[in-house]
Amino acid sequence: MKNLIILGAGTAGTTMANLLQKRLKNTEWNIKIIDKNTIHYYQPGFLFLPFDLYKPKQVKKPIEQFIPSGVELIQQEIDKIEVEANEVLLTDGTKVPYDVLIIATGTDIAPQEIDGMLxxxxxxxxxxxxTYTGAKNLRDKLREWKGGELVVHIAEMPIKCPVAPLEFAFLADSFFRNKEMRDKVNITYVTPLGGAFTKPKATEALNYLLEEKGIRIVPDFNIESVDGANKKILDYGGKEVNYDLLVTVPTNMGSPVMERSGIGDDLNFVPTNKATLQTLVKDNIFAIxxxxxxxxxKAGSVAHFESEIxxxxxxxxxxxxxxxxxFDGHANCFIExxxxxxxxxxxxYTHEPVTGTFPFPGVGPLRLLKESHMNHLGKLAFRWIYWNMLIKGKHIPFVSAQMSEAGKDFSNN
Known part of the structure; x- marks a missing residue:
């Protein structure tokens, strides 16, 4: 028998386990998935937790519920990958041999990377x-917060779901208006980017929305430290931003397993061929x-599109x-x-966001780069799609792994 090992039972790893079990069932291949955790989190839901729009029970379920029959779940902590020996070493000393390895260990926040953040x-x-804990604790804080300077901050790129901090700022504006206390809150959006987003066309639309909602933007802010005693953040150029409440997206880093294994970059991300998803580490190691x-x-939709390829x-x-x-770098994101x-x-990779219709050309019903209630309903519907289709490896109708150019306006691109 041969062994295919998947490291990580998050969105990408669970999806791959389901897809590959269908293809390798009744063959000489055994599939095992390794993850120390017992809970699978719907991470897009963390955005809604602080505003009491989702309940904690709506964003978490047991990991084992989504591991298909025939796939062995090993709930142990990974020490490192022995690349030359084709083995995964667990912290209890167990060695798990593999013929093919898929790295799906995700990324986590690393607040310790910023001086004074912790x-x-x-x-x-x-x-x-x-994080689940962070979102839940922030919910408790917002329930009783009386107002002041709210700073929404990104430490550095890349981060999971690059639009999430913007969404937080927009939802905070709506939240405080509904509580009839928006006049008591100043919202500032602080980013290391030159504008609201990584793509020019989207940045133009999003900068306009920030301005319309009275949210101040501080671009090109490369944080050096957090001064918790005086409640301010400082950047390397000498700029300072004061806060009463700081909602931050710390440095995002890949798993420390990659550092211990000697195969990650400076942020522990795995060097990977962007079109095939085969790593540059060794031919029998893939990453997703x-x-x-x-x-x-770094978003769930990208992992979904990658999984098919x-x-x-x-x-x-x-x-x-x-x-x-x-794989063409396809990403599809709702922005609340x-x-x-x-x-x-x-x-x-090659096309930035433009206006148009999705998924049907000229029909929609969803509109690209335009605010609509239908898009909001699409965002909410995605939670059901995630739990019932995406991580179970089921194809989502009318949405292809590669980006379709149909229905999009590239005239000014």
């Missing part, structure tokens, strides 16, 4: 919402989702066939803008 003020006046260093968004390439590798260079509206953006 301390007594962490989850008191300084919060993240990229947030764990890679490819220049695509990676499944095909793993099968081709097993059969000793040439890999397909099919508050007040029951959202934007939708669809882009890839």
């Amino acid at each position: 301390g007594e003020h962490w989850h008191q006046d300084v919060f993240d919402f990229y 989702g947030d764990a890679t260093n490819i220049p695509a968004s 990676l499944t095909e390439n793993v099968m081709r590798y097993i059969k000793d066939e040439p890999l397909k260079e099919d 803008t508050g007040n029951g509206k959202a934007l939708l953006i669809d882009f890839n």
